[in-house]
Amino acid sequence: MMKTLSRTLLPLLLLGALPAGAAPAHDLYLFGAVNITGRVIGSRDVAKNGVYVRTAEGGFTHRGINYPAMLGGAFDPRDARVFHVAAICGVLTTADGGLTWRIGTSWDMTEPKAVAVDPNAPDMVYAALPDGLGVSTDRGHSWSRRENGLPARGKYTQVVTVDRTAAGRVFAGSETGIYLTEDAAQNWRRVFPVVDTVTDIRQSPHDPKHWLAVSQSAGALESRDGGLTWAPIAGITGRRALYSVAFDPTRAGRIAIASWSLGLLTSEDDGATWAFRNEGLPEKHQVWRTAVDPDNGRLYAAIDSGALFGSDDFGRTWQSLGMEDSRIQNLVFVPRARR
Amino acid sequence: MKASQFFRSAPALLLAVTLSAQPSFEGPAPVVTSVPAEDQRLAAYHARVDEVLQWRAGRVDLNDIPGTMDMASISILLTLGRDIEACNERVLQMMAEPGTGPFWMFPAVCVAFTGRELLSPEARASIREAWRTTRQLRGDTENHWVMYYASLYLMSELYPNEPAETWYTGRSSEENLAEAREWLIHWMDTTTTVGQGEFNTTHYIGEYAIPMLFMATWAKDPAMKLRGRMMLDWMFAELATVSLNGVLRGPNARSDEGSVIERWNALASYFSWLLFGNTPPPSGYGGWGLYFAPVAKNYVLPEVIHRIAVERDGDYVQRDRARTRRFWRYSDVLSPPVYKTNYLRHDYAVGSTQGIVNDVIQAHVWDVTWREEDPRGKHPTMFSLHPHSSGRMMQAQFATYPEPMPVGVTFEGKPSYDSPDKVLGGSPYEKVFQDLDTVIALYDIAPGERFEHINGFFSKDLRDVTEDASGWIFARGGNAFLAYRPLAPYHWIPYLHYNGGWATVRDDLGGRVLTSPHLKNGTIVQAAGADEFESFEAFKAAMRALPLEFTLEPVPSVRFTTLRGKNVAFTYGEAPVVDGVPVDYSKWKLFEGPYLNAEVGGRKLTVTHGRLQRVLDFNTLTVKDSVRE
Numbered sequence: 003m004m005k006t007l008s009r010t011l012l013p014l015l016l017l018g019a020l021p022a023g024a025a026p027a028h029d030l031y032l033f034g035a036v037n038i039t040g041r042v043i044g045s046r047d048v049a050k051n052g053v054y055v056r057t058a059e060g061g062f063t064h065r066g067i068n069y070p071a072m073l074g075g076a077f078d079p080r081d082a083r084v085f086h087v088a089a090i091c092g093v094l095t096t097a098d099g100g101l102t103w104r105i106g107t108s109w110d111m112t113e114p115k116a117v118a119v120d121p122n123a124p125d126m127v128y129a130a131l132p133d134g135l136g137v138s139t140d141r142g143h144s145w146s147r148r149e150n151g152l153p154a155r156g157k158y159t160q161v162v163t164v165d166r167t168a169a170g171r172v173f174a175g176s177e178t179g180i181y182l183t184e185d186a187a188q189n190w191r192r193v194f195p196v197v198d199t200v201t202d203i204r205q206s207p208h209d210p211k212h213w214l215a216v217s218q219s220a221g222a223l224e225s226r227d228g229g230l231t232w233a234p235i236a237g238i239t240g241r242r243a244l245y246s247v248a249f250d251p252t253r254a255g256r257i258a259i260a261s262w263s264l265g266l267l268t269s270e271d272d273g274a275t276w277a278f279r280n281e282g283l284p285e286k287h288q289v290w291r292t293a294v295d296p297d298n299g300r301l302y303a304a305i306d307s308g309a310l311f312g313s314d315d316f317g318r319t320w321q322s323l324g325m326e327d328s329r330i331q332n333l334v335f336v337p338r339a340r341r
Numbered sequence: 342m343k344a345s346q347f348f349r350s351a352p353a354l355l356l357a358v359t360l361s362a363q364p365s366f367e368g369p370a371p372v373v374t375s376v377p378a379e380d381q382r383l384a385a386y387h388a389r390v391d392e393v394l395q396w397r398a399g400r401v402d403l404n405d406i407p408g409t410m411d412m413a414s415i416s417i418l419l420t421l422g423r424d425i426e427a428c429n430e431r432v433l434q435m436m437a438e439p440g441t442g443p444f445w446m447f448p449a450v451c452v453a454f455t456g457r458e459l460l461s462p463e464a465r466a467s468i469r470e471a472w473r474t475t476r477q478l479r480g481d482t483e484n485h486w487v488m489y490y491a492s493l494y495l496m497s498e499l500y501p502n503e504p505a506e507t508w509y510t511g512r513s514s515e516e517n518l519a520e521a522r523e524w525l526i527h528w529m530d531t532t533t534t535v536g537q538g539e540f541n542t543t544h545y546i547g548e549y550a551i552p553m554l555f556m557a558t559w560a561k562d563p564a565m566k567l568r569g570r571m572m573l574d575w576m577f578a579e580l581a582t583v584s585l586n587g588v589l590r591g592p593n594a595r596s597d598e599g600s601v602i603e604r605w606n607a608l609a610s611y612f613s614w615l616l617f618g619n620t621p622p623p624s625g626y627g628g629w630g631l632y633f634a635p636v637a638k639n640y641v642l643p644e645v646i647h648r649i650a651v652e653r654d655g656d657y658v659q660r661d662r663a664r665t666r667r668f669w670r671y672s673d674v675l676s677p678p679v680y681k682t683n684y685l686r687h688d689y690a691v692g693s694t695q696g697i698v699n700d701v702i703q704a705h706v707w708d709v710t711w712r713e714e715d716p717r718g719k720h721p722t723m724f725s726l727h728p729h730s731s732g733r734m735m736q737a738q739f740a741t742y743p744e745p746m747p748v749g750v751t752f753e754g755k756p757s758y759d760s761p762d763k764v765l766g767g768s769p770y771e772k773v774f775q776d777l778d779t780v781i782a783l784y785d786i787a788p789g790e791r792f793e794h795i796n797g798f799f800s801k802d803l804r805d806v807t808e809d810a811s812g813w814i815f816a817r818g819g820n821a822f823l824a825y826r827p828l829a830p831y832h833w834i835p836y837l838h839y840n841g842g843w844a845t846v847r848d849d850l851g852g853r854v855l856t857s858p859h860l861k862n863g864t865i866v867q868a869a870g871a872d873e874f875e876s877f878e879a880f881k882a883a884m885r886a887l888p889l890e891f892t893l894e895p896v897p898s899v900r901f902t903t904l905r906g907k908n909v910a911f912t913y914g915e916a917p918v919v920d921g922v923p924v925d926y927s928k929w930k931l932f933e934g935p936y937l938n939a940e941v942g943g944r945k946l947t948v949t950h951g952r953l954q955r956v957l958d959f960n961t962l963t964v965k966d967s968v969r970e
Contacts, residue, residue, distance in 0.1 A: 070441070090479065102511065104505065105511060109527070177670050201742075307749075
């Protein structure tokens with residue numbers, strides 16, 4: 003295992019810490035697994051999986067339990083030691099920064115795909131489920147379904163995202179469309195239909211009315227009215243599935259989209275034009291997730307069964323950041339002020 | 342005989358051991374035609390159990406404890422009361438690096454309970470500590486959950502009144518117990534009302550039987566203990582009914598590359614051998630079978646089930662209902678029904694499922710299999726399939742993205758999934774109808790699918806294979822005559838075998854694959870007993886004379902008069918019609934046949950053989966035996 007970890011962390015050390023400048027204002031958490039090739043339920047884990055946290059030196063250190071099937075995390079804005087993770091067994095919650103955990107969901111909620119905390123009502127936690135939507139009103143301790151307005155079938159939900167400007171305003175990306183609730187999931191309505199799954203929904207850090215979504219077969223979608231109406235983004239077809247989308251918090255107009263088949267696409271003019279940014283990524287540039295560092299604009303591309311790559315020129319050149327043979331499910335930047 | 346892989350498709354949590362001195366595996370195949378008297382029956386069962394225990398215990402080398410002792414051997418040594426110090430030492434070693442998931446959990450439960458009065462306090466404490474420190478994955482399939490919750494239930498009962506922080510779940514003993522109990526009862530309710538999702542599995546039967554045996558043996562709650570025993574009866578009654586000569590026949594919700602060809606070479610055969618004594622056990626007693634053995638003497642197979650397995654009154658049809666794997670997406674129903682037909686005769690069996698794809702990766706939908714007196718190394722089966730591979734179907738049944746899984750799963754124990762010549766897996770483009778020993782399989786493959794052809798398996802063990810000018814392909818398998826009618830042009834390719842879930846190269850074991858590269862396609866198979874005809878030529882003549890009309894456009898459609906005189910009309914996507922009457926699957930019972938009967942929604946199974954009857958009633962948690970005067 004030491005050999006594996008060394009291989010994982012060494013490139014980071016060689017690369018050095020974050021770009022020169024002030025200490026980062028955010029911690030970076032990775033949720034995922036390493037050494038995933040050939041892994042099945044019951045395999046012995048030879049590497050640490052689950053939560054990784056960026057170190058002061060720019061590397062990543064494993065935190066807490068070894069858990070190979072964590073899909074994403076959401077932090078309590080009041081205390082970053084409290085966060086919730088969508089994991090294969092359900093939603094796990096930690097109150098001590100990932101050292102100990104409790105499964106909040108029971109057997110009737112399994113394989114959540116994403117979890118989100120309402121920043122304006124942080125006791126409220128939402129979970130995207132393969133068969134609907136779960137809600138906790140008590141910080142992840144207990145869970146119930148709130149699916150009024152969702153279809154009886156066709157509610158495979160991949161992503162759930164909370165509007166940071168209004169408590170209880172939540173979007174769910176499912177197999178039949180984008181659904182919106184404005185009353186903390188008491189009622190849902192579909193605001194955009196699709197025939198395959200909506201895979202990611204993000205709110206612009208620059209304009210809270212500006213939202214982007216990506217999907218399996220409907221391409222990339224955009225809303226300029228706070229998610230009430232959505233329209234396809236020209237130039238991004240739905241011929242290949244898109245897995246995640248990210249705004250650059252440091253510069254308005256810069257957007258990145260990750261695709262397992264297409265690789266990484268970026269736009270620097272608010273989606274008017276797009277470019278493939280795969281040069282410097284592995285030949286199999288199967289990009290699972292992308293994110294942009296709010297401190298310095300570094301663009302990340304997590305390669306499926308590959309490494310985590312970083313680019314300080316928004317995709318024109320790339321450097322491996324280690325984490326080989328990994329599937330990083332989520333990159334979350336947490337303000338250090340919440341520590 | 343080719344030595345088969347010891348650890349089949351399951352994660353390698355067990356240790357490799359020398360495959361030698363397995364008397365029943367290496368000895369002659371048993372010939373069993375009747376059930377002995379009760380005392381002899383029990384004695385023979387115990388002798389088989391002891392054979393397993395002694396074999397595995399004999400493989401332990403106390404000079405190489407890490408290399409020869411796994412949790413199965415620890416449990417067996419504890420059961421035998423031997424080498425306790427070595428068990429203590431090995432438990433401490435193994436608990437320093439616990440596994441994560443149900444395949445680790447139930448072996449750990451086996452050690453915990455067999456050693457609860459024998460292991461040292463330190464060893465027992467190390468097991469308990471592992472259930473605090475190591476996150477256990479629940480998994481994503483029915484068998485995972487059965488193993489997971491049975492294990493969590495038993496450990497929570499073993500350590501009651503312990504606080505949340507002492508368990509990996511972050512929940513107290515009572516919370517764990519309540520959740521596990523609730524799900525186990527939910528699963529039993531589902532299984533006994535609308536059927537099992539992983540039905541008639543060649544291998545996964547162990548992943549159900551072992552946890553249920555543990556429940557039946559170690560649960561403190563008498564209701565849960567009884568439920569465990571009743572589920573064992575339920576599953577073994579089904580195994581008895583759809584096996585011939587101890588070999589599981591017909592469709593399987595899930596199988597693997599080995600068992601679908603060498604039908605005997607499955608964990609199911611371990612249970613047939615252990616319980617019925619009518620077939621050899623697989624090599625290494627099937628691997629996981631080693632966890633059944635230490636506790637096996639706590640279960641007594643009901644005589645009525647034993648008789649079903651070995652004393653057949655004649656030919657019979659068993660029609661049952663089950664359900665598919667969960668459809669997360671692309672279906673109006675979470676687990677749509679599957680309709681099973683099994684027709685068993687003395688020399689062969691024909692079985693199939695009708696309905697939607699029950700498992701996209703590992704389903705085996707239909708076949709004709711024939712009796713081999715010694716089934717070891719034989720490939721006594723004939724069938725066809727569409728080799729389907731798609732992200733969409735993966736997404737339907739798994740919570741995954743479209744691209745990675747079709748290829749990724751080939752590195753995860755399912756090596757053939759994305760192979761064009763594969764002989765395993767379900768397809769949404771296959772529709773099957775069966776009447777007695779006639780099967781019609783129709784295919785209407787969408788253009789642009791990854792594989793635009795169908796495969797038919799022709800065993801190395803077929804004799805006198807003849808491509809007749811009539812369009813039929815005739816063959817003999819054991820004492821069965823077989824006729825296979827491709828509905829579109831075809832060519833032959835060699836059958837290349839993946840020997841196990843982790844195989845990276847393929848073996849040429851003999852046999853061929855009939856591959857037909859046409860989107861609209863079909864197969865008709867008719868079987869008959871060799872003793873029904875004066876000669877093979879007479880069978881051929883009879884087949885040539887049967888009225889057959891078919892068309893492939895706009896969709897495949899067949900009108901055929903079967904060898905049994907039934908006028909069958911079957912069009913892709915429509916209900917089949919037999920003698921002018923459409924088949925209405927919605928009226929099928931949960932079990933219907935001479936041996937097993939149950940109503941949909943009934944939670945009650947009636948098991949019958951001759952004058953003997955056992956009723957398993959989950960409504961009242963009662964088991965009622967009766968004998969007809």
